[in-house]
Amino acid sequence: MNLSSLDELVSELRSAGDFPAGLGPLLRDVPRERFVPDRAWAGDDYEPIDRTADPGEWAKAAYSNTQIVTQFDVGVTQWPAIGKRPTCSNSMPSAVLGMFAALGAERGDEVLEIGTGTGWTGAMLAHIVGSTGEVVSAEIDPRLAGEAQERLNRTGYRRVRVINRDGTTGVPDFAPFDRVISTMAVQLGRIPYAWVRQTKPGGTILTPVRADLSSGPLVRFTVHEDGTATGRMMPMGVGFMEHRLDRTPSNPDELPDWQDDSAERRTTKTKPWLMLSDAVSRWALAVALPSCRYGIEEGRLAWFRDPLTGSWASVVPDAGEGRFLVRQRGIRRLWDEAEAAHRWWIEAGQPAGPDWLWTVTPDRQAIEIA
CATH class of the missing domain: 3.30.310 (TATA-Binding Protein)
Known part of the structure; x- marks a missing residue:
């Protein structure tokens, strides 16, 4: 572990106010570098990084507050080429810590993670819940699931169970859970009811929600005894990849003639x-x-x-x-x-994020000002 680089990252996060109380030791206890592949793409510009060819730049990326993309186009695009769409990443440390603070997981909790990715977030969750808790992580990509489980086993987090399955169906064999956290953005109105059904009453579901006109609201739900869940947006915004079946194509090369006078x-x-x-x-x-x-x-x-x-x-x-x-x-x-x-x-008085109330029931989903 590069302690000087880690100290610089911690200092940066503290200066920006992105260092939740009580969660700081996670970055030291679960080093990110152990969960970053030797070849990946760093930052918003997807700069190719190679641990063997340039270990300095690779380490710099591993200890920076930036996303590291580890897969493009479901693995079709091979490093160092940059693909059309990222399909797996190691998330920004500030985003991960912020989500953990919102989730509120505690020692002894049973947690379901949707989207294993590289395994880093699952390892940190396991560190939080301790030996009396349990972390189950659902990953739709069989290759990513296998690689993540290998990293978790190699780094001492064998108790994290990586299940290769579509996370929108949850993992009923290990339910119910105290907390559900998704690093997969779900479409507005399509929050999987399986997550509600598999969460204990009083439990928490945390997920990014997106619409085609807006991405990034992080919504925290509480599950109730009657099988419904209600939630509100959190102050932080995040950007995560969608479920693979929900991803809509980007705008075509030929858009309409916006100044067509026959319209x-x-x-x-x-x-x-x-x-x-x-x-x-x-x-x-x-x-x-x-x-x-x-x-x-x-x-x-x-x-x-x-x-x-x-x-x-x-x-x-x-x-x-x-x-x-x-x-x-x-x-x-x-x-x-x-x-x-x-x-x-x-x-309506220009309502902001926290003014919206989200409701999920077995047969409907609603969002309203309340």
Whole structure:
């Protein structure tokens, strides 16, 4: 373990306020370097790192507060090539510690982890719950599951059980659990009820939730005696990969002609960049416009697109002072929907994340202001 590099990471996290009380020793007790493959991609730019060729850069990445991608495109893309979509990573230390603080796992707890990844988070959870607790980790990729179990066994965390299965179904053979933590982002309205069913009353479920217009809300649920769960957003935002079956394709190379004058046209005084550039107001749009994507060019163009129906809307400055020209095409009038949602958000007092209440029952899921 490179103690000087670890000390620098700890100092950085403390300075940024990303060092939850009581969880700091985890970084020293469960060294990240033991769970980072010899070849991977570091940071937002996916810089290839190789422990053999350049051990210094590899160690620098291992002890930095950044994500380390360990797989692209379900393993199709081989290092050092950068693929289209990351499909496994070793998460940022600040994000991991923040999620553990929100989860509140304690010694003796039985924890279900969704998304084993490299095994690092499972090892830290095992360290938290101790010898009287249990950690079960579900990993959909058989190769990743096998490699993670090998790392866990090699580093002394044999008690972490890695189960190769779709995490959305939970792991019923080892239920019920005190805590469920997912490092897989789930789509709004698709929180697996299996997690609720397999959690003890009074237990906690922590998961990132995303919509096509907004990603990153971390939601903490409490499970109740009646088999329902209610939750609220946590202050921290995170970005995690989706379930492999939920991943929607990126925007195609050929997008609509946003200035097609044969589309339906009208004008508006609502500034689209203001409603889209603010994460709080954009979440209200995400709730109202499921499946929709957006794009924004400050001061020039904003657009919405629904890949499911082919509907789209674009907004550009109009010749009139303070007005914008709206073009819409398809069975949905996406700008009308977005403007109505934004108006409702304003009239509701501009509710922020903690104002939203999430409810999950066996037959429905809802999100409302409460």
